[in-house]
Amino acid sequence: MRVSAFVVPFFAILAGVVGFNLRMSEHHNVFDAVTGLPYRNAATTVWLTVLSFVFVLAIIIFAIKVASKHKALPGFESAYGTDPFIYPVIIVVIAIVWVIGSFMYFSHLNTHNSVTMNDIYFIAFSVISAAATAFFAIEMYQDSRRNAAYALSIIPTIFMCFWLIFLYRHNASNPVLLSYIYQCLAIVTSALGFYYTSGFLYGKPAPGKAIVTYYTAIYFSFISLADILPMGIKLIFCSLIGINLVHSSMLIRNLQRKSDADYYDIYRDM
Numbered sequence: 001m002r003v004s005a006f007v008v009p010f011f012a013i014l015a016g017v018v019g020f021n022l023r024m025s026e027h028h029n030v031f032d033a034v035t036g037l038p039y040r041n042a043a044t045t046v047w048l049t050v051l052s053f054v055f056v057l058a059i060i061i062f063a064i065k066v067a068s069k070h071k072a073l074p075g076f077e078s079a080y081g082t083d084p085f086i087y088p089v090i091i092v093v094i095a096i097v098w099v100i101g102s103f104m105y106f107s108h109l110n111t112h113n114s115v116t117m118n119d120i121y122f123i124a125f126s127v128i129s130a131a132a133t134a135f136f137a138i139e140m141y142q143d144s145r146r147n148a149a150y151a152l153s154i155i156p157t158i159f160m161c162f163w164l165i166f167l168y169r170h171n172a173s174n175p176v177l178l179s180y181i182y183q184c185l186a187i188v189t190s191a192l193g194f195y196y197t198s199g200f201l202y203g204k205p206a207p208g209k210a211i212v213t214y215y216t217a218i219y220f221s222f223i224s225l226a227d228i229l230p231m232g233i234k235l236i237f238c239s240l241i242g243i244n245l246v247h248s249s250m251l252i253r254n255l256q257r258k259s260d261a262d263y264y265d266i267y268r269d270m
Contacts, residue, residue: 016222023226067208101235160191
C-alpha cells in the first residue's frame with residue numbers, strides 16, 4: 001500500500017485543483033453580478049457536479065477494494081504508524097496555520113466592525129480545536145493511553161459540527177445554496193474524518209470509511225478555497241487539507257494485507 005499512499009493523495013489533490021478552477025470559473029461566469037443568482041443549466045456547474053460525483057464514486061470504489069483486502073492494526077499508533085517525531089511536528093505546524101487563520105478572521109471582522117458574539121464563539125472554538133489537534137499528535141508521541149488523548153481526539157469533530165451550524169446561520173437568508181454548498185460538504189466530510197480518526201483510538205477502526213472521508217474532505221476543501229471568503233477562513237480550509245493528507249497517507253501506508261482467515265464481511269471493516 002506504500003505506492004497508493006502517494007498516488008491516491010496526488011489524485012485527490014489533482015481533482016481538487018481542477019475543481020478549484022471550475023469553481024473559480026463558476027463564480028465569474030455563472031452567478032449574476034446583480035442578483036447573485038446562478039444561471040440555470042450553466043455548463044461550468046454541470047461539469048463541476050459531474051467531476052464531484054465521479055471523484056467521490058472513485059474514492060468509494062477504492063476504499064471498498066482496500067477494505068476487502070487490507071485491515072488496520074488495532075490502536076491508533078499501530079494503524080497509522082505514528083512517527084515519534086515527524087507526525088507531531090507536521091501536525092503542530094498545521095495547527096499553527098489553523099490558529100493564524102482564526103486570528104486573521106477575527107482581524108478581518110474587526111476591521112469591518114462586524115464582530116458578533118457568534119463570531120467570538122467560533123474563533124475561540126477554532127483556536128481550541130487547533131490546539132487540541134496539536135496536543136493530540138504530541139500525546140500520541142508521549143503516551144496514547146492517557147485519558148487526555150481520548151478527550152483531545154473528539155474536540156475537532158465537535159468544532160466541525162459547530163462550524164456547520166455557524167455557516168448555516170450566516171447563510172440563513174441566502175436563497176442560493178450553490179454559493180456555499182461545497183463549504184458545507186468540506187466541513188461535514190472533515191467532521192467525519194476527525195470522527196473516524198478518533199475511532200482508532202477508541203477501538204472502533206473503520207479504515208474504508210476513514211479513507212473516503214479524508215479524500216472527500218481534501219477535495220471539497222480545495223473547491224471551498226475558490227469561494228469568496230476571508231483569508232483566515234481559507235487558511236483553516238488549508239489546514240484541513242493538510243491534516244487529512246497526513247492522516248490518509250499514514251493510514252494507507254500502514255494497512256496490512258488480510259490473511260485467508262480475515263476475509264469476512266467487508267462492511268464490518270468499512
